[in-house]
Amino acid sequence: MDFYNDLIRDTSALLQGTKSCAYPYTPGKAWPDAGRNEVILQRDTAFELNGVGFNLITSEPVESGIAVYGDELGSIRQSRHFARVCLIGMRDDAGDEQKTYDRIRKVEFVKYHCFPKGYMIRTASRSHKEVVRVSKSAVQGGISFEKVGNLLLSAYLEKPAVEGIKILFLTDPQLDYAKLEKIAAKTHAVTETLNHIMNSVNFDCSTCNLKPICDEVEGMRELHFKRAGM
Numbered sequence: 001m002d003f004y005n006d007l008i009r010d011t012s013a014l015l016q017g018t019k020s021c022a023y024p025y026t027p028g029k030a031w032p033d034a035g036r037n038e039v040i041l042q043r044d045t046a047f048e049l050n051g052v053g054f055n056l057i058t059s060e061p062v063e064s065g066i067a068v069y070g071d072e073l074g075s076i077r078q079s080r081h082f083a084r085v086c087l088i089g090m091r092d093d094a095g096d097e098q099k100t101y102d103r104i105r106k107v108e109f110v111k112y113h114c115f116p117k118g119y120m121i122r123t124a125s126r127s128h129k130e131v132v133r134v135s136k137s138a139v140q141g142g143i144s145f146e147k148v149g150n151l152l153l154s155a156y157l158e159k160p161a162v163e164g165i166k167i168l169f170l171t172d173p174q175l176d177y178a179k180l181e182k183i184a185a186k187t188h189a190v191t192e193t194l195n196h197i198m199n200s201v202n203f204d205c206s207t208c209n210l211k212p213i214c215d216e217v218e219g220m221r222e223l224h225f226k227r228a229g230m
């Protein structure tokens, strides 16, 4: 199920030429998990990161690690644009689309079960938007994307089908966030189309509002027809 490959290419092209800092996966450096959804009040907030968060899933091998394009959390002084992109290498059960789809769904839910302390993630299950509120005390305590990334990586790698994951944190003000928003929206649309294909009995392409995605992403339409036994 390599439906996200074009979007992986678009993301790589967008990041071409942007300086980055890479960190290997080091579980011992993981930032503490608060264990529950914390509320960080405005008065306790150092800054907000406002943007998108999305997963790009591939059956290609991915080396686990973290990459920061732009400033680290400790260098940010005021609210700014941001994006979190998780490139996830997942085992592909050739021919068993239901199994692979179930795994994609499970990975989508990891972000709701990981609560970095002093790093409040606000997101919605049917949206690619992501807003992060970082507390003053977390900044004073030395929070960094490297540490938050290691915590998130550990949570993702608990899923047996995830073989490798690279988390990209983007904060460079020079990046094209409008384009990133489009990539995130399209990633969301591909996932929604997969939801429809795996759960729906409507096979009438002429009336289907997901036709633009099926026209563009190779293998989508074939998958729906295969599911329908057509």
Ligand code: SF4
Pocket (backbone or CB within 6 Å): 193, 196, 197, 202, 203, 204, 205, 206, 208, 209, 210, 211, 214, 220, 221, 222, 224, 225
């Ligand atoms: S194959 Fe046709 S009916 Fe199925 S999701 Fe795509 S456009 Fe819709």
